[in-house]
Amino acid sequence: MTGDHERGPHHGRFVVVPAAYVFLLREGDTGAEVLLQLRQNTGYMDDYWAAAAAGHVERGETAYAAAQREAAEEIGVSEIDLEFVTAMHRTRGAEPIDERIDFFFTATRWRGEPQVLEPTKCADLRWFPLEGLPEPVVPHELVVLDGIRSGWVPAYSSFGFAQD
Template identity: 70%
Template sequence: MVVPASYVLLLREAPGGTGTEVLLQLRQNTGYMDGHWAAAAAGHVERGETAEDAARREALEEIAVADLDLAFATAMQRTAHDLPIDERIDFFFTARAWSGEPRIVEPAKCADLRWFPLAALPSPVVPHEAVVLEGLRRGDLPGLTHYGF
């Protein structure tokens, strides 16, 4: 079974024009990569929902922002070799414009929400998301990426 998910990476220019920043959340009590920094909003695409609709829904549910000006960044095919998990397809979007002030809506699942320079990410970052963030930082993120192969 292939499990689709959408990720939203909010980007902004750092104060003082020192580069691009990304908004990341610190995961807690989710059962997956707790204690890791991750996209500010992400989640599974529900039946009958487009990847873009899922991204907008997750951003509203997790960080209270709407009217996202989404830009497709990459699709990632992901596996974990011999581990008993489903195969994954992840849709990553960036947004540089939205309405509302990002805030933690689900404090039981999110310990912190903070802006970081793309050139100086915190540690640890969810590994497959780090691949995407590094591609964004370098400016050479391909339309299709892979992880775990």
């Protein structure tokens, strides 16, 4: 008799996909600003503004290391002084996608000038005041940005579930 452990890499269980997000922050002329990218050609939330750097956590990699790697790969910054903000358990309700766990970080110090390194996926990279974000912003990311702007983000949140 075969057990669940012999069925393959997911052992017959549902999958939760981890991702790491980096919001670079700075003080601008009118207050705090965040660096956002305009997504394109990704198949997910194209033409929405999103975290300047974000991506899946790879097998054997911590969310912190993934945030550092994604920032280097997507916007060319390194030595990021990351501050953990929140973890968000996310789904799209009735749509048949894997559930997600998103780890959000902010940073106010890093090395290098942010620039678009993946022009096929990023149409624009721009600083915006937290008090004047562009539209549209990826909805679950907007929840976190609203929390950063207000000064309070829960350590854990959920998004897209029936009880939200």
